[in-house]
Amino acid sequence: MADVLREEREGVFRDGGERLSVVDVDVHEMLTSIRDLIPYLEEPWRSRIEVNDGFKGPPGNPYAFPQPTGVAIQDAVTDDGSPAGSKLEMVQEQVLDRYDIEPAILNSLFHPTDHQIQPEFATALASAYNDWIVENWLDREERLRSSITVAAQEPHDAAREIDRAGSDPRFVQVILPAVAHHVFGKPYYWPIFEAAERNDLVVAFHQSGGTRTAVGLPPYYIEWHTAISQNWQSQLISLVAHGVFDRFEELKVAMIESSWTWVPHLMWRFDYNYRSLRREVPWVKRLPSEYIRERVKFSTQPMEYPENPEDLYRMFEMIGSDDFLMFATDYPHWDFDSPKQALPHSFPRDLQRKILRENAREFYDF
Amino acid sequence: MTSREAVRRAADSREARYVLCGLDEIPPGEVRGFRVGGRRIALSRLDDGTFRVVADTCPHQAAQLSLGSIERMWVSDTPGTHHQSENRNVLLCPWHGFEFDLETGGDPCVPGRPDLKLKTYRVEVEDGEVAVYL
Ligand code: FES
Numbered sequence: 001m002a003d004v005l006r007e008e009r010e011g012v013f014r015d016g017g018e019r020l021s022v023v024d025v026d027v028h029e030m031l032t033s034i035r036d037l038i039p040y041l042e043e044p045w046r047s048r049i050e051v052n053d054g055f056k057g058p059p060g061n062p063y064a065f066p067q068p069t070g071v072a073i074q075d076a077v078t079d080d081g082s083p084a085g086s087k088l089e090m091v092q093e094q095v096l097d098r099y100d101i102e103p104a105i106l107n108s109l110f111h112p113t114d115h116q117i118q119p120e121f122a123t124a125l126a127s128a129y130n131d132w133i134v135e136n137w138l139d140r141e142e143r144l145r146s147s148i149t150v151a152a153q154e155p156h157d158a159a160r161e162i163d164r165a166g167s168d169p170r171f172v173q174v175i176l177p178a179v180a181h182h183v184f185g186k187p188y189y190w191p192i193f194e195a196a197e198r199n200d201l202v203v204a205f206h207q208s209g210g211t212r213t214a215v216g217l218p219p220y221y222i223e224w225h226t227a228i229s230q231n232w233q234s235q236l237i238s239l240v241a242h243g244v245f246d247r248f249e250e251l252k253v254a255m256i257e258s259s260w261t262w263v264p265h266l267m268w269r270f271d272y273n274y275r276s277l278r279r280e281v282p283w284v285k286r287l288p289s290e291y292i293r294e295r296v297k298f299s300t301q302p303m304e305y306p307e308n309p310e311d312l313y314r315m316f317e318m319i320g321s322d323d324f325l326m327f328a329t330d331y332p333h334w335d336f337d338s339p340k341q342a343l344p345h346s347f348p349r350d351l352q353r354k355i356l357r358e359n360a361r362e363f364y365d366f
Numbered sequence: 367m368t369s370r371e372a373v374r375r376a377a378d379s380r381e382a383r384y385v386l387c388g389l390d391e392i393p394p395g396e397v398r399g400f401r402v403g404g405r406r407i408a409l410s411r412l413d414d415g416t417f418r419v420v421a422d423t424c425p426h427q428a429a430q431l432s433l434g435s436i437e438r439m440w441v442s443d444t445p446g447t448h449h450q451s452e453n454r455n456v457l458l459c460p461w462h463g464f465e466f467d468l469e470t471g472g473d474p475c476v477p478g479r480p481d482l483k484l485k486t487y488r489v490e491v492e493d494g495e496v497a498v499y500l
Contacts, residue, residue, distance in 0.1 A: 187445065243445035275475045276463040283442040287475060 020353070022339045023360035024104040025299050026206070026256050026328035027095055027144075029137055030085035031057075031110060036136075040128035045121055058115040058125075060209040063221040067334050076332030084332040088140055095331045099339050102143045103366060104329075106133065107256060111177040111208040112151040122151035123161070130165040138170045145364070147175035147204060152184065152192060159195035166199035172364045173201050173254060177208030178231035180216075185238030190247065197248045202364065204254040205235050232258035233266055236296065240270070243283040245291040252363060253296045257330060260298040264318040267292055293321045297363050299328035300355060301337040309344035322351055326360040381488070381499040389494050392417075397457060399432030403500045407487060408432035410468055412455050418468040419487040419498045420457065426482070429461040439465065439474065 031037070034057040038050050048055050065071045072084030075094055085091070095101055110129050112122040129149045137144055148165045150158035165171050174196045176184055184192075184205075196203045213227035232255050239245060239253065267289035274288055306312050316325070327343075330336050343352045360366065384402040386409055392398055397410040399422050406422035408431045422432050436457050438450035456465040456474065464482075467474055471484035488499040 247445060271475075275465075275473060278465065278475055279440045279463075281445075282440045282448055283445040 019100075020357060021100045021102040022327060022356045023364075023366065024095065024099075024101045024329050024331075024339070025254065025326045025360050025364075026107050026301060027091060027104040027331045028085045028109050028333065029088075029091070029106045029133065029146075030083040031132070032082040032086045037125065037128040037132055040131040041124060045124040045128075048121065055121075058111055058113075058122075058209060060109075061211075062209070062217065063224060065334070066221060069334070071334060072332045073334055073336050088137060091144075091331065092141060095329060096141070096143050099329075101329075101339070103145045104143060105172060105364070106137060106144055106146040107175055107204065107206050108133070108147055108149045109206075109208065110149060111175075111210065112149065113153060113177050113179070114208050114210040115151070116153060119151065119154045119157075123154050123157040126151045126158070127161055127164070130161065130171070134168065134170075138168075145170050145172045145366075147171070147173045148201070150174060150176070150192065152176055152189060155189050155191040159191040162192065162195035162199055162201065166195070166201055171201065173204045175204045175206055175256075176235075177210050178205040178228075178235055178258065179208065179210040180212035180214075180231055180234070181210065183238030183242070184235055185240070185242030185244050187242065190244070193244055193248045193251055197251045200250075200365075202252045202254050204256050205232055205258070206256045207231065229259050229262055233262065236266070236292065237270065237288075240284060240288045240291050241281050243281070245295055246283055246285055251295065254299070254326070254363070255296060256299045256328065257301060258298060259302055259304060260300070260319075260325065261304050261312070261315045263292070263298065263324075264315060267319070289320075293319070293324070297326050297359065298324060299330075300325050300342055301328040301330045302335045303337055303342050305344075309346040312344060313346035316347070316351075322354055323359050323362070325355045326363065327356045383497050383499055385495045385497045386489075387496050389491055389496060392496070395436065397432050397434065397436050399430060400498075402498065405500060406430070407498060407500075408457065409489065409496065409498070410436045410455070410457060412436070412468070413438070417489045417491065417496055418455070419489040420466060420468060420471050420484040421486075424459045424461065424464065425484065426459065426462060426464055429459050431457055431459055431466070431484075434458045434460040436468065439467075 034049055069077050076084035112125040115122040126149045133146050138146055148162055148171045150161050152158050162174055211228050211231050213224055214230050218224055270288035327339055339356055382403050386400050392411045394411050394413045394415055397408055400407050407419050408422040410418045422430055424431050439454040439456045440448055441451045442448055455468045457468055458465055465474055466484050471486040473482045476482055490497050
């Protein structure tokens, strides 16, 4: 058990005398089907879903999950066959109440950015999804916050959607898919970062149906899942190299479900390359690692478990910032982490407390 | 390259004065190496005709810096654009391309790292000769 979480009674943790609610930066809400969005769409888009045999949704993860309960942990499987994560009551019981989590950030797995065609339709889907989140999740549970879904292929429309949805303070970040086919650092996408900064929102990256590896879609899911941090790495490198952090000086970025033990390697290599190759990107004013340490946070999940837990703590120390990690469950997925178990004893007690709670509270201004 | 040995001790200084070459022997934009007083130094002539001297051994992997090149440092405040600095000149290592500011000897990417800084030396043009004080 994480040393800092002392369970007093079911669902309430204390650190000494003080209640210690956990912040969870990655919970997934799901549509039961794309038809849930029909009430939130105007024509001409509504009927594209409403008709029989209409649009079924942006492309999802193409693998058949080999686990006994598919992509979900067993507890999260629903009775009526709807997707895990589609029932608020189960999220309340299995995440918020069970672990005294407040708040939890909902990260949509519905990414109109992956619908790389019919751009106006993709934009309308994003708006509808944000309205659906408000009515079906945020208005019904005050311990939830959410990400804003956008269709990033239309950055000016995405910026308008960020302004519109971002006026509701329960939206705390903009979510972009960690994809292999574009780098979001390119100036083409800057309206999104500009709007996020203007609305004091974090920009987060999370995997999607468009997430690939360096070899595309390898034959087995285990190959894909082991290699996908390449997508976050490429996106992070691009944000630095294209000068996004120089241009948007208040911008904050969250890497969600990317894993994090690769970060020391990336910072070392990137800094070294910067000294040799700075002339190519002279608008980048500082060592890449400095932007990463100061402006980027990572979710804990999926934690990695070396045989010696001290090794994991040494990896953390190499990053050089106690503020760097934020706890996440990734509920309802099979690689879920429990806040009671995720952090090994090698992590000092004060640090556990920061990771489970304080770092996210400060980053998102909760 | 080694210097033409023309060593005179300045009577009122503990610095040793070494004449490296005649004023016109090094054209603007070039850098040349010398071994004087037991040290390897790199003499650069900037495009305004003035001279700078720094240590000639790269603190990274010990390449001879005088085999590299000098330029006005590439700078930019706008992503996607490049222009050359009005006043900063850098020496580029011939191996991995690290840059060294010819005024301070520091690497502009890591100005706070003393272990990655080159020693700089005073250089003067005197009577048509380029002299360094070590
Ligand atoms: S030896 Fe000079 S940069 Fe590597």
